[in-house]
Amino acid sequence: DVKVTQSSRYLVKRTGEKVFLECVQDMDHENMFWYRQDPGLGLRLIYFSYDVKMKEKGDIPEGYSVSREKKERFSLILESASTNQTSMYLCATLLANTGELFFGEGSRLTVL
């Protein structure tokens, strides 16, 4: 089974703090994604990466950056957290031959 691990399930940060969300997958998949999920809005794509050091902006990249230095690890960075970034963040990896997305358990971030 594919395992996608998000290191922090719950975080509470203050406005202006730098936040790192880590995601690790164990299947050598090339494509990895970061989404945020808000009530009534569904999942929205922040960034995705199709290989090491490669990244593409999604639908809502403002206020976020990403890092993919190793194939198994995809990090989401909030340089200066704001209250409107309070959300559930979901990391996913893609099994290319079936087109199935595998999600981590999510990181619920609260910015005060």
Add this chain to the structure above:
Amino acid sequence: KNQVEQSPQSLIILEGKNCTLQCNYTVSPFSNLRWYKQDTGRGPVSLTIMTFSENTKSNGRYTATLDADTKQSSLHITASQLSDSASYICVVSAHPGNQFYFGTGTSLTVIP
């Protein structure tokens, strides 16, 4: 515009009853459609995948249908259990297969 719409937004049913969730999409070119189940506070998990040529697919008590002509899918849950309480998300992918469009989900509550 590529969109996925789900109905109803929320649903409450008695344990043991059946229910049907709807998904309408306008994604083109269509690759496949998946239904995901998301338990509260957890990441989504795939239930079924439907490709263009498939009309019906079952996974235990879950049966998904797809009408590619009308661009509609449904997820039927038979003999509901308390553990079926979750959000059900319809996800449509577009060719070449790494673009995903998410519905906002149907929140299902099964009560004893």
